[in-house]
Amino acid sequence: MAQMWITMGPQHPMxxxxxxxxVKVDGETVVDTEAELGYIHRGVEKICEARDFTQVTPYCDRxxxxxxxxxxxxxxxxxxxxxxxxxxxxxxxxRLISAELxxxxxHLMWLGAFGPDIGNLTLMTWCMRDREMFLDLxxxxxxxxxHYNYPRIGGVKRDMPIGFAxxxxxxxxxxxxxxxxxxxxxxxxxxxxxRLQGVGYANAESMVxxxxxxxxxxxxxxxYDVRWAHPYSVYDExxxxxxxxKPTSVKGADCYDRYRVRMEEMRQSCRMVLDALNKxxxxxxxxYANGDEMIYTKAPTRAPEGATGFSNYECTRGASQFYIQGxxxxxxKNPYRVSIRSPMFITIPYVAKTMIGYKIADIPAIxxxxxxxxxxxxx
Amino acid sequence: MVGSISVEQNTSAAESxxxxxxxxxxxxGIVASIENHSxxxxxxxxxxxxxxxxxxxxxxxxxYDLGVNYCSMVTGTHFPDGPDERGWEVAYHFLRQPIQDQVxxxxxxxxxxxxxxxxxxxxxxxxxxxPQGESPSVPSIQSIWVGADWNEKETxxxxxxxxxxxxNMHRVLNPNDSPEGFHPLQKQHKLRYHDHNEMYDDxxxxxxxxxxxGRVK
Numbered sequence: 004m005a006q007m008w009i010t011m012g013p014q015h016p017m018x019x020x021x022x023x024x025x026v027k028v029d030g031e032t033v034v035d036t037e038a039e040l041g042y043i044h045r046g047v048e049k050i051c052e053a054r055d056f057t058q059v060t061p062y063c064d065r066x067x068x069x070x071x072x073x074x075x076x077x078x079x080x081x082x083x084x085x086x087x088x089x090x091x092x093x094x095x096x097x098r099l100i101s102a103e104l105x106x107x108x109x110h111l112m113w114l115g116a117f118g119p120d121i122g123n124l125t126l127m128t129w130c131m132r133d134r135e136m137f138l139d140l141x142x143x144x145x146x147x148x149x150h151y152n153y154p155r156i157g158g159v160k161r162d163m164p165i166g167f168a169x170x171x172x173x174x175x176x177x178x179x180x181x182x183x184x185x186x187x188x189x190x191x192x193x194x195x196x197x198r199l200q201g202v203g204y205a206n207a208e209s210m211v212x213x214x215x216x217x218x219x220x221x222x223x224x225x226x227y228d229v230r231w232a233h234p235y236s237v238y239d240e241x242x243x244x245x246x247x248x249k250p251t252s253v254k255g256a257d258c259y260d261r262y263r264v265r266m267e268e269m270r271q272s273c274r275m276v277l278d279a280l281n282k283x284x285x286x287x288x289x290x291y292a293n294g295d296e297m298i299y300t301k302a303p304t305r306a307p308e309g310a311t312g313f314s315n316y317e318c319t320r321g322a323s324q325f326y327i328q329g330x331x332x333x334x335x336k337n338p339y340r341v342s343i344r345s346p347m348f349i350t351i352p353y354v355a356k357t358m359i360g361y362k363i364a365d366i367p368a369i370x371x372x373x374x375x376x377x378x379x380x381x382x
Numbered sequence: 383m384v385g386s387i388s389v390e391q392n393t394s395a396a397e398s399x400x401x402x403x404x405x406x407x408x409x410x411g412i413v414a415s416i417e418n419h420s421x422x423x424x425x426x427x428x429x430x431x432x433x434x435x436x437x438x439x440x441x442x443x444x445x446y447d448l449g450v451n452y453c454s455m456v457t458g459t460h461f462p463d464g465p466d467e468r469g470w471e472v473a474y475h476f477l478r479q480p481i482q483d484q485v486x487x488x489x490x491x492x493x494x495x496x497x498x499x500x501x502x503x504x505x506x507x508x509x510x511x512x513p514q515g516e517s518p519s520v521p522s523i524q525s526i527w528v529g530a531d532w533n534e535k536e537t538x539x540x541x542x543x544x545x546x547x548x549x550n551m552h553r554v555l556n557p558n559d560s561p562e563g564f565h566p567l568q569k570q571h572k573l574r575y576h577d578h579n580e581m582y583d584d585x586x587x588x589x590x591x592x593x594x595x596g597r598v599k
Contacts, residue, residue: 044555048540049566053573084421211451211481214529224484226384226491232479232503234386235422244384249489313475314421315454315505326457326473340567342457344475344533352532381555 006034009363013042017367019116020377024355024366031362036355040348044381051341052331056082056156056304059341064150066343067379069112070319071150072105072141074379077316079154080235081325085312085338086156088302092237093291094158096283097298099236100171101144101153103272103279107178108137109319110265110272113374114185117262120367121198125188133181136174143167158299168280168287175273182269189262199259203369205357206255214349217321219373222248222256222264229317242278243271258372265374305335320374321346345379385494387503389425395502396426399448403430406443410436417507427505434510434520441523444476449500452477453527456534458541460568462514469514472543474523476506512543522548540567 012023021042027035047066051059063078064071076098083090111134118126138148143164145151153160189195205215207223220227228245230238246267248260256264280287284297291297306312306329314325324344331337354373358366396416403414414430432440444450455475461468480492480501492501512518522545523530534545535554542565545551553560 041553041555041557046566049571049573080421084419087420090421206483207481208451208483209528211479212528214453214527214533216452216454220481224489225481226489227479227481227503231384231386231494233425233477233505239386244491247489247491249487250484251486253483253486255483311473312421313419313505313507315477322454322477324455324475326455326475328459340457340459342455342473344455348536349529349532353528 011366012039017120017370018377019371019375020380022351022375022377022380024370026358026363026366028363031364033358033361033363033366036358038352038355040351040377041381043377047382048341048343051338053337055333055336056086056306056338059338060154061150061152063343064152065378066345066382067376068149069376069378070105070109072101072145072153073109073316073318074323075151076102076154077314077318077323078325079156080314080316081312081327082156083302083312084314085306085310085327085329086303088157089300090158091297091300092284093162093297094299095237096279097144097159097163098154099238099241100163100276100279100283101141101151101159102236103275104137104140104171106272106319107269108134108141110269111137113265113319114262117371117374120371122194123189123192126185129181129185133178136178140167140171140174143170155299157302161293162289162291162295162298163287165288165290171276171280175276179270179273182266182273186266196259198365198368199257199262199372201252201257202361202365203258203261203357203372204252204254204256205353206250206253209255210353213353215321215353216346216350217317217319218246218264218268219256219261219321219350221246222250222260224248224250224256229315229322233315235314235316237279238275240282241275243275246271258368261372305333306330306338307335308339318346320376320379321350323379343382345382347374347376347380348382351375351380387425387497388495389423391495391497391502392425392504395504396428398499399428399504399506402448403428406447407436407440412436412440425505427507429507429509431509431511434512437508437510438521438523440508441526444506445526448478450476450478450504450506451481451527452479453523453529453533456530456537458518458537458543458567460541462569464514466514468511470512470518470541470543472510472512472520472537474506474508474510476508478502478504478506517544518542519544519546521546524548539565541565542568 006029012018013021023039025037063074066074111130115127115130145153226245226247248264250256308330310329312327326342328339331339412432457473459471
């Protein structure tokens with residue numbers, strides 16, 4: 004049979020955003036692929052050059068609306084490296100809690116979008132229901148549902164409200180029970196297993212060589228995690244373990260392993276949040292005023308020419324990195340150059356190549372299992 | 383509890399990497415140093431400033447002898463007001479990650495505080511200064527790290543740095559039909575209004591300038 008190119012996207016249920024996957028097929032089998040990105044390129048890096056360091060944070064929120072808090076945190080650590088800011092311990096704990104709540108919300112969004120790809124429509128409604136709990140919690144911190152603009156260079160915008168800790172504990176514990184329900188529904192569903200097991204193999208070394216990171220690599224059996232390898236917050240004081248799977252094939256992790264590793268990560272995030280609330284300096288039911296030295300230290304606002312800042316941060320989809328150069332306009336008030344490294348920008352071309360050899364019907368399962376997000380990819 | 387890489391591990395890894403680089407490339411114009419982040423845990427990393435003609439040799443050696451298996455980021459910067467020998471700069475960020483393929487049904491769970499030698503995660507930063515001019519170019523490392531492929535495409539697309547030997551170079555974020563030579567992160571391209579003084583005629587901001595007056599888009 005003659006081979007032909009099929010275009011999937013930019014409007015296609017598989018894509019989870021605006022991008023195009025061009026697939027060359029021989030009958031039902033994929034023989035070549037090509038990813039086309041850039042549909043929602045907004046030029047964030049250029050915009051940042053005309054903003055001062057504080058004004059950049061909201062743009063970083065908008066890199067990915069599913070995990071705004073982790074992206075903003077990622078930028079903040081780079082800016083703190085550049086501006087040499089000190090951060091109080093309580094603020095680091097609050098950042099950790101907010102980032103892990105965001106990770107829960109983001110993984111739930113992933114699972115809710117992944118379920119319908121596989122044919123499980125119930126999952127969408129269940130995940131949206133539970134994600135709303137965590138969005139409510141984040142709203143208490145940042146004031147809005149999606150884009151929080153919460154971390155500040157040198158601390159956080161405001162302290163946890165009174166009663167926040169109790170609500171976090173109640174909701175997290177409820178969610179831990181619901182995770183068991185999810186697993187009952189998914190791991191015993193024949194359709195779920197048939198669609199995921201033995202599909203989309205990717206092994207650890209090829210992924211690292213290609214620049215893939217985060218849960219996708221941990222699914223292939225190594226517990227490498229930025230949170231212990233290049234520690235940045237107070238993860239060394241918190242009780243947790245990186246989620247890691249045991250792949251069943253020499254070919255590496257399949258879609259099922261990647262699903263399992265994210266479920267396990269959600270458990271670990273719950274564990275971290277609960278433990279952090281117990282250990283937070285100043286107590287979990289205290290509310291310090293805005294700008295109090297417990298939650299905020301004033302940082303310099305200008306960076307000299309030649310100064311650089313870099314952060315390596317475990318975002319929900321892998322390692323997100325920022326590299327900032329100081330000495331921009333306004334005598335160093337603006338960054339001279341902000342460079343953003345999105346984990347998905349590297350992963351999507353890699354995933355496109357792993358599809359070769361599988362059937363067209365496997366494409367949504369493979370693509371969905373890597374958790375693509377186009378907002379951060381195109382920047 | 384997993385623990386995390388300790389300061390001693392981090393320092394010893396950085397020092398041994400620096401010693402290895404100086405041992406291999408000392409006197410060739412590659413300047414290496416240990417720097418410390420000033421955020422988070424203030425950990426050390428290795429920075430190298432490398433002239434473009436030595437870049438491929440350094441990159442291959444880093445990959446195959448130093449165990450640097452992860453190319454995370456490529457950043458190009460334009461310095462039109464900089465000195466003649468540094469009109470452009472390419473900054474590479476690499477990580478060394480202790481990751482191997484697994485035998486089926488097993489996994490590696492590192493005992494973090496027992497990691498030693500080449501297994502300690504390490505961060506590398508390589509700066510390549512390029513002279514002023516219209517067409518900066520640097521050798522491509524696409525064939526050494528697959529992960530550099532799309533990073534280099536993006537850097538050429540946005541900044542206009544040419545990567546010699548890069549196969550299948552094409553636009554990734556800008557539209558495919560963007561004019562040749564248009565690379566928006568070069569500094570001659572200005573955002574239309576990026577400052578109060580450019581946007582308004584008077585300091586109070588009562589009188590707004592006509593939209594396109596004298597501005598290069």
